[in-house]
Amino acid sequence: MSQHLSKKQFAQHMENNKAKFYRLAFCYVKNEHDALEIISEATYKGFINLGKLENPEFFDTWMSRIIINCAYDLLKKQKKYEFIVPDDTLPAREEDLSVDDRLDLYQALNTLQPDERTLIILKYFEDRSFREIAETLKLPESTVKTRLYRIIGKLKSAVSV
Known part of the structure; x- marks a missing residue:
């Protein structure tokens, strides 16, 4: 049986990795405002879909994928690809x-x-x-x-x- 992260564990993982996740988002958009928007959206999506994370040890990989997808979505919206x-x-x-x-x-x-x-x-x-x-x-x-x-x-x- 797979073990899921609790809401508290999710919050702790996000806190522990906030700098790494922010750098990842920033690499796509090159500005603080958009990077924070990406992190906010990714955090929401991660939290809502927490039950889909089957193996907590892959949290970083899972959240990185969500952040990348949110960055792509924002870039598509803004048509910014530099x-x-x-x-x-x-x-x-x-x-x-x-x-x-x-x-x-x-x-x-x-x-x-x-x-x-x-x-x-x-x-x-x-x-x-x-x-x-x-x-x-x-x-x-x-x-x-x-x-x-x-x-x-x-x-x-x-x-x-």
Whole structure:
């Protein structure tokens, strides 16, 4: 028999992960207001559908998927698909890049589709494993790897042009 989270446990998990969830939302919309709107909507949807979470140990993955879907919904509504990552979520390697290289990286990320950006964000900015990404996106792990390597190739081409 599966164990479900209580309302109190849901609230505690949300509190414990609020910074991580906010960063995830912010990566899509690049502003505090919209990121908070996404988190609010995702929290509501998560709370309403709490009974559908069959395994509490996958709470982070489950909520990440809800946040990503809410971000997509907001972006579709606003027709905003440009992408700039906030400085505090950039990988440490980014410090080694010159200003020109950073601008090239941001421009390259702007060329990606939202689903491609999701893979990059989850892998390199959220530091998720291939398995965690696969669980979050409900894709086979091999598909995640293949798509990610294809996207990296696409980014390398865009940066080297």
